[in-house]
Amino acid sequence: GAVVSQHPSRVICKSGTSVKIECRSLDFQATTMFWYRQFPKQSLMLMATSNEGSKATYEQGVEKDKFLINHASLTLSTLTVTSAHPEDSSFYICSAPTSGQGNQPQHFGDGTRLSIL
Amino acid sequence: GNSVTQMEGPVTLSEEAFLTINCTYTATGYPSLFWYVQYPGEGLQLLLKATKADDKGSNKGFEATYRKETTSFHLEKGSVQVSDSAVYFCALSGGAQKLVFGQGTRLTINP
Numbered sequence: 001g002a003v004v005s006q007h008p009s010r011v012i013c014k015s016g017t018s019v020k021i022e023c024r025s026l027d028f029q030a031t032t033m034f035w036y037r038q039f040p041k042q043s044l045m046l047m048a049t050s051n052e053g054s055k056a057t058y059e060q061g062v063e064k065d066k067f068l069i070n071h072a073s074l075t076l077s078t079l080t081v082t083s084a085h086p087e088d089s090s091f092y093i094c095s096a097p098t099s100g101q102g103n104q105p106q107h108f109g110d111g112t113r114l115s116i117l
Numbered sequence: 118g119n120s121v122t123q124m125e126g127p128v129t130l131s132e133e134a135f136l137t138i139n140c141t142y143t144a145t146g147y148p149s150l151f152w153y154v155q156y157p158g159e160g161l162q163l164l165l166k167a168t169k170a171d172d173k174g175s176n177k178g179f180e181a182t183y184r185k186e187t188t189s190f191h192l193e194k195g196s197v198q199v200s201d202s203a204v205y206f207c208a209l210s211g212g213a214q215k216l217v218f219g220q221g222t223r224l225t226i227n228p
Contacts, residue, residue, distance in 0.1 A: 006160070032214060043206065043220045044161075093160050097214045105151060106216060108160040 003027060004096050006109025014117055015086060021079045021112045023050075023094030029074035030096035034106070035067075038091040050077040084116045119144045119211045123219030130197055131227050138192040138222050140181075140207035148209040150174075150183055150190040151216070155204045164192075164205070199226045 003026040011019050023033055031052045036044040048069050049057040056069035066088075068080040077096075081088050091113050095106040124139040142148065149168045153161040165174030170185035179194045190207060207219040 004160075034215070041221075041223070043218045044216075046215065049215070095161075095216070104149075105163040105166055106214070108153075108162070110160040111158075113158075 004094065004107045004109045006094055006112055008112060009110060010113045010115075012115045012117065013084065016083055017116075019081045019084055019114060021081075021092055021094075021114075023077045023079070023096070023109055025075045025096045025107075028096075028098050030077075030098075031074060033071065033077040033094055033096045035069065035077075035079050036093045036095065038093060038111075040091075044093060047079075050079075052077075081114065084114070086116045089114055089116045119148065119209060119217045121207050121209055121217055121219035123205075123207050123222050125220070125222070127223040127225060129225045129227065132199055133196045134226075136192070136194040136197045136201075136224070138205055138207075138224070140190045140192065140219055142188050142190065142207075142209050144188075144209055144211050146211060148211040150181070151208045151210065152179070152181055152190070152192050153206045153208060153218075155206065155221075157203075161206065197224075197226050199228050202226045 005024045007022045033050040035047045038044050047062045050069045050071040052071045071077045091111050093111040095108045097106045120143045122141050151166045152164040154164045155161050165176045167174040167183035173182045181190050181192045202225050204221045204223045206221045208216045
């Protein structure tokens with residue numbers, strides 16, 4: 001079945017570092033991917049929609065300059081947390097739908113746990 | 118806007134007990150409904166889905182029926198196992214492929 005690979009699975013780094021997270025669709029093309037943030041014991045919050053070949057669409061309250069998204073190809077989207085600080089520590093998850101229809105399920109990566117010291 | 122409300126957890130049951138996790142939604146139009154499961158330290162996996170009213174989604178012994186009249190999509194399983202311990206998310210997709218999630222329900226099954 002369709003698989004989405006997310007890398008790295010865990011990052012621990014110092015405050016001020018920029019961190020890049022990759023999301024790849026392994027056996028299908030994804031013109032759209034989604035980035036979520038999940039706080040401990042809470043639900044997923046949609047951060048942005050990544051669009052291949054165009055700018056990402058950010059949800060209200062999400063800082064575009066803080067969370068840079070690049071959808072360079074039909075199988076790869078990257079999220080860069082720039083100048084990360086401890087409050088950016090969280091679990092980040094990407095997803096990709098296999099079709100353009102809203103009634104089809106999305107496929108999720110295994111998530112990236114980001115810890116900023 | 119669209120929203121999903123789930124039964125608050127955590128829920129703790131004994132093995133072989135009957136499970137119900139309530140989910141209700143608010144949406145315009147005709148959304149598709151999903152249940153996702155998240156095991157510790159992992160991403161989300163699709164458990165089941167229903168795309169129109171009265172559809173029943175089922176998988177691994179879990180079932181949920183799309184009830185338009187009550188705007189609900191409750192998750193049920195007749196006999197839970199320890200391996201079912203996870204966090205369960207109800208979600209809807211109202212178009213544009215965006216998913217709206219409920220707050221999640223943590224389920225623990227004791228042997």
